Amino acid sequence: MPEKHIWDKTNQWTKELEHLKEILKKTNLIETTKWGTYVFTFKNKNVIGIGGFKSYFGLWFFNGVFLKDKKKLLINAQEGKTKSLRQMRFQSLEEVDEKVILEYIKEAISIEEKGLVLKTKNNKKEQITSEFLKNELEKDNILKKAFEKFTPYKQNEFIEYIANAKQEKTKTTRFEKIKPMILENIGLNDKYR
Template identity: 60%
Template sequence: MKNEQWDIEVEILKEIIAKTELVETNKWGGCVYVYNNKNVVGVGGFKNFFTLWFFNGAFLKDEKKHLINANEGVTKSLRQWRFTSKDDINEKEILSYIQEAIENKKQGKINKPEKIRTEVIIPDLLQKELDTDSILNEAFLKFSPYKQKEFIEYIETAKREETKISRIEKIKPMILDNIGLNDKYR
């Protein structure tokens, strides 16, 4: 069931946004405005407030201190401007924030999620094999860190050293033939 509590207020925000060069779309069941198909601002009503959310709001100056991070510690860029009454709507300020967001989008200011890079730690038994066989070492290093970790995990999950050694012997031909441990399942 749709929350109709803020329909009039949301329509007022939409009329303000319509004065900009943004294009209205519908994403994730909500109203989103884009510039060159890139998300800039969304609008919607919730139980206790209606809001504008700026997809890269972290880059806005926010001199009037309207913006909040709705999920501190999790959300990196998204910022909300919450309203609880039609009287809270200040068209001039809203247009100023939206214009700044559009300019940031034009300048390519975006906050991409950081990729977590973890170093591949090669267990001693495998490292000894790689050190004694340069062709095997070279072949192993050609694999992505993800596939290297699959081999390492396969070896390290064995409890006994004899099993670890037999697993290394089993994967050597795969490594030399550039076949990942789980390639046949992909």
């Protein structure tokens, strides 16, 4: 079996990827290897990656969403999932226009110099609550004060532990287990840390 070339999934784009690499070497980007592929950086920021796949080879611009794309060459590989990254795909060396690629690269570097970054929605998971635990804490002021000494992260571990129980009986059993832990200031998962 022939040796796999870096980010040439099908081993069919060796010459084409080398050509793209030579174009990129004409810029002031720094060549690195990340995630098993060539990635070109500017001031330690990922700007462009290259790779070969089943039906195409190409470049991807990590902050491609900000490129003007006057030639309409960029695509979003996973509409609805991919936010910032844009790809420029080719199926033959004849499609590769060095001058155009260098223009896109120049603009991509300019974007990095400006520090443009796509703001994404906060992906924090939804806050879980437990009426059962809340009611138990309200009944016992000492327990409530002990619970409030924990960081929000550790409080959430207890809340989740109780909230994930389906039956009241299980909630009660779990509460009885964590009650001494709370009073002794021992987090639910402290023994694993």
